[in-house]
Amino acid sequence: MATPPTMKDVALAANVSVMTVSRAFKAGSTVAAAKRALIRQVADDLGYVFDSTASNLRLQRTGFVAVIIPSLNNANFADTVGALSAGLAADDLHVLLAYSNYDIAVEESLIAQLLRRRPEAIVLTGGQHTPGARRLLERAQIPVIETWDLPAHPIGHVVGFSNEATMEAMVDHLTSLGLSRLGFIGGDAAFDTRGSDRRRGFLAALAARGLPAHRLISGGQPPVKMAHGAVAMADLLQQFPDTEAVVCVSDLAAFGALSECQRRGVRVPQDIRIAGFGAFDIAQVCVPTLTTIDPACAEIGRRTAALIVSILRGDAPPAVPVTEAIIPHLRIGGSTVQPPR
Amino acid sequence: MATPPTMKDVALAANVSVMTVSRAFKAGSTVAAAKRALIRQVADDLGYVFDSTASNLRLQRTGFVAVIIPSLNNANFADTVGALSAGLAADDLHVLLAYSNYDIAVEESLIAQLLRRRPEAIVLTGGQHTPGARRLLERAQIPVIETWDLPAHPIGHVVGFSNEATMEAMVDHLTSLGLSRLGFIGGDAAFDTRGSDRRRGFLAALAARGLPAHRLISGGQPPVKMAHGAVAMADLLQQFPDTEAVVCVSDLAAFGALSECQRRGVRVPQDIRIAGFGAFDIAQVCVPTLTTIDPACAEIGRRTAALIVSILRGDAPPAVPVTEAIIPHLRIGGSTVQPPR
């Protein structure tokens, strides 16, 4: 057959009306059991596949939830999206995923594209957007959820945490070890807003303690990869050899830094301490394990999914925009504190 | 406004017909320049957003390419999907992504769901599918591309490589170093077909050389993570302490194995050699760097995108199913050969 069979073809073959075929495929509708079985059999024989594009148009509902993440290739965002998809699946909502490559201009164009697909909700990573993007989102008649951040001026709902605030606990940990010469790797670019939020938080924490805050090494444009962390560590060791501990924008950079230390015979944590961010798998496998901050990626996804479901399908959707604060957790590893043996 | 504005609203406001509005948004159609500008202005003022669900139905074309990967959280597949998306974007094709969690039963149900969305092509990872999945795909009137494998009986097009065959080069490398007591970590489960293909290839390569092939350690169910690699290495060192080299199903497992060696003071490569698969970032950052096989993930994505574009939008689509063989490359690292200093 040239064109795929439609309900009409099935109806013809089963000798019923199109409407009956439609009902036969919908649970809870009144069709004689025998007829329903017949219709499904006929449909299967014909190779009929339900056409959701038609249904979407008629019902004015697509079942799509648009999601924009900075990068596909990042275990943290993957965990969030995984939990999000899982949480939406039960309510027949499907993630329409796009990635911005850490560029809010790209994000804006993705938003414009995605909205044409008529998603029922849209999930963003981060709280910083172009004015154009804000405008599009404010006019879109769908729930907007910003994640992975606590924006000062949210567009709609929020499920996230303050990247800046996480650094307080980290610096607290390091200073409680009696350390005062602290460095930071990563987060310089105007692009990586979450990374520079962390750096800002780091600097604020140092300032609050009256500690020097000049040991900063760029990790280059995001995504900051392992190899960049290694290069940055080499820079740090050369420029500021007296550094006692370095906080990295992510565990990937931190592992790169650790590897550079290994290559140079610099002992971690004896000679220098290293901390990361994100609680990536590698943090608990590498030697020593990395001190890091667990931002509860999956929890963000779960809570976002639950929020969306309650808004779209729930009987009591929230009247005002919701902000759900996630509490990241400091996880101490061998890269800052030598385990007792 | 309760319902979002449609072309009709724009037409009314701009005092033209709906069709003229439609033309005003379509490049290359005959609308007076001034009128086109006016319509676009009016549309913008109203907050009009093009509704692709209606367009998709009318045109019988969605611009979707369905893609199923085993896991979101895997840099290899992420690289493939990234390159694929990029290659499709120019032709206004968008990836509709789903992940099977390494389960072909899940894959079948995803295929059924995705086909309802009327994708213009569908891309699968791997060449093993349930009979139900094959049936769905054979009847779907769209191009099917299997990737990351060279199936014996392809459903349609193929862009991939033989996981089994890659192991020949790896074993060749190890035996050329004079090693003969080789082990393998991972790939036991019936699920992870690519992993067990690699193990089969490993065993075949040993058999061809008359080498003993009993040093096999399960990595558990896929995805085999770093931590599993560490546990497996501990098993291997205990069960087969005379092992000279171990090939792991992925770099992640290999890094876990390497980390276990570090913890135990087993020197790599002096005491034991470790190899991985996938050319993940970590392979070239860790100390020592990992010997691995680069399956050219991005190349798979690029070639798949090019194939799809040529089929869907090209003037000379291939008459018969195409099989594009990708050539994976052995990359030797410090985990099998100590670098000269």
Place this chain on the structure above:
DNA sequence: ACTTCAATTGTTAACGATAACATAACCAAG
């Protein structure tokens, strides 16, 4: 002024599924 042709705009009928309404079939009770 009168064709002729191109450029521009309008009208109609789909695309495939489904809510809403209308009708037909059925069964039990009186």
Place this chain on the structure above:
DNA sequence: CTTGGTTATGTTATCGTTAACAATTGAAGT
């Protein structure tokens, strides 16, 4: 054998956009 009330099925119109065709306009050529 009616009547009343379910249950099962059919009919119509619609979601928003667009191809195909029809109609109108305007400018150039004679």
